[in-house]
Amino acid sequence: MNPLRLLAGKPRATPRAATRETLSFTLDNGATVDVLRVRDPRARRIKLSVSERGARLTLPIRASEIAGRRFVLEHGDWLMAQLAHNGSAAPALEPHVTASIPLRGGQLPVVWSEGRALRLATAGGVLVATVPANVRDAALRRALRDFYEAEARADIGRWLPPLLPTLPRAPSRIALKVMSSQWGSLAPNGTMALDLALVLARPSAFEYVLVHELCHLIRADHSPAFWHEVEQRFPAWHAERDYFQAEGRRLKAAMRTLLAG
Known part of the structure; x- marks a missing residue:
């Protein structure tokens, strides 16, 4: 056996990359929330966090799925409060449904019309949204x-x-x-x-x-x-x-x- 290998010791295993998956959780109050589950080889403990991107559950490699799910449910009230604080007051734009969009600290009314070309422009204090019938x-x-x-x-x-x-x-x-x-x-x-x-x-x-x-x-x-x-x-x-x-x-x-x- 090469003595240099003995001196070097056991080679370190290459850390695995973090894996991500979005999971749905039904909380005790009946609300369903989507949480990004990240299994991170660098994590040392289970962690739940919320940002403008949404909720994130970080799991160490050895933590079980059951432990992660239990952790989310145990912190359900906190999670809902944080989502309310960080969440968006503006739903995604939906043709002929969205009544206003946020702008400059307020709400700009939206008036929808159908036309051949897609066009968004302000006129008379409202956003005139002209959209084709099959707009993507x-x-x-x-x-x-x-x-x-x-x-x-x-x-x-x-x-x-x-x-x-x-x-x-x-x-x-x-x-x-x-x-x-x-x-x-x-x-x-x-x-x-x-x-x-x-x-x-x-x-x-x-x-x-x-x-x-x-x-x-x-x-x-x-x-x-x-x-x-x-x-x-x-x-x-x-x-x-x-x-x-x-x-x-x-x-x-x-x-x-x-x-x-």
Whole structure:
């Protein structure tokens, strides 16, 4: 036997990749909830969590399915409370059924009509949704995303010009994305990313995030000097940060529901 193999000891087994499966649970109150079950080789204990993406049950490799199901049922009240707090107030868009959609901290009424081409446009304070008779859900979701992005860019177009003279340079590009946790970011090349869900928030909150990211063109950190720059341009930033702590998860969940169907 090779003595080097003895010194090296037993080789470590390659960790298995996490596996995922969505399961339905009927709680004691009769409610049925979908939970993403993740069997993770790195997990040391059973864990139940809720985010804007929904409920997640994390199981160690050796934990049984029965133990996982029992854990969910034992925490059913907590789970329902968290889902209510993090859940979406906006159901998926349904032609000729959805009466309003969230926009700028309120609800925009929807008027449906049938036509040859799919088109979403505002007129007279309502969203006029023209859809073909056989419109596909994916096409409708793309049109809704385009509508929200156009509305968000219109807001940015009003707020940005007065701020530019106070900055060392303009952002090289502004991208609107569906972001998991952040509301915005600024890359070293000057590209700014903003969460599309900001257009669902009250306008002052959206404006605050824009100002926040623009100030990173001056200071790349979150030092007192950075917050001084923010305060000079948006004195009420504390209130908007509190607003996101209270409403942020709901806003992100609403946008995911609207665009994912």
